Amino acid sequence: MTAKSDKAAGQVALVGAGPGDPDLLTVKALRLIQAAEVVVYDRLVSKEIMDLIPPQTERVYAGKALGHHHLVQDEINDLLLRLARSGRNVVRLKGGDSFVFGRGSEEALHLARNGVSFEVVPGISAAAGCSSYAGIPLTHRGLATGVQFVPGHLREGRNLDLNWDKLADPQTTLVIYMGLQSLPETSAELIKAGLPADTPACAIENGTTPRQRRVIGTLSNLPGRARDAGLQAPTLIVIGKVVSLAVDLDWFNLDGGSQ
The missing domain is CATH 3.40.1010.10 (Tetrapyrrole methylase, N-terminal domain)
Structure with missing residues (x-):
């Protein structure tokens, strides 16, 4: 101190x-x-x-x-x-x-x-806890060599101070805290910056709790899928190749809790 x-x-x-x-x-x-x-x-x-x-x-x-x-x-x-x-x-x-x-x-x-x-x-972070309970490793050999954490809050309709070119790295996992509201803009900006539209992506609501739900899609279609599923905050967004492992590693799936 x-x-x-x-x-x-x-x-x-x-x-x-x-x-x-x-x-x-x-x-x-x-x-x-x-x-x-x-x-x-x-x-x-x-x-x-x-x-x-x-x-x-x-x-x-x-x-x-x-x-x-x-x-x-x-x-x-x-x-x-x-x-x-x-x-x-x-x-x-x-x-x-x-x-x-x-x-x-x-x-x-x-x-x-x-x-x-x-x-x-220290506590287990939302990124580590929610992704693990959703069956998503943040790093995996051959899929992701690093992780980037960013906030998803909007001000005047735009994310604050985000370098989209840096974030659109296909070799890293992108974790967006409280990113549900800004997901449509996030998706559009990452695709514009060069991240493939078919990059796997997942939205995790109330992660690690009995109320957990996850919606899996791609960078381009996840905003619509999350909206159609009626997801609410708190929701964590995970974008990257590691999401492709979520089906095989779905150890916490509650009946009807995953999509």
Whole structure:
């Protein structure tokens, strides 16, 4: 940490809850959740994981959805600071891993710069967890030598600061977080940048949970297939040759849960 810790403050643990299956929590994450005095949690933390929080523990919702933030990021930063300075032990619980598109590093910096002690507990990222439960390895010899993670949020109808030429690499796997709304544009831009239209692609809704659904197609037809299937957020998009293995590796298929 970059600042002297406030000895009077409680501890803040930035805990990654993983993609939804409570069995994917780390031992340390579960221990901290069950010992916390306050849990500040996000929208993407699954009900199954929320049920592990003791009933006497105070819960504070700090979720964000497209177009609606219960608390803006600066308010969340200040909330964590106030709770810690009240002397209580706080768990900041985030879906996936808090340092992968989770803004956990911003919260950690705010605490560090204000002298509050914190620790970071990694979680299984949505990319790793959801793809594995969908039968898709992120890398595979002869199919993908690397992975690229990008956000799928739109602003004024366009993805932010994405280098489509770099992303349209047939030798890597592209994972798009919260990419359902922007999928039609993403597909069009990648094809325009040279990625073959028949590149395998998959949309995974509620990955790792009993509500998981996956829709498999190609770069060109996945937007229509996902729309026709009625997929909703949270949905992870995986694009690349590795998706071709999903049928053979479909170990988590629930009745009617895959297409």
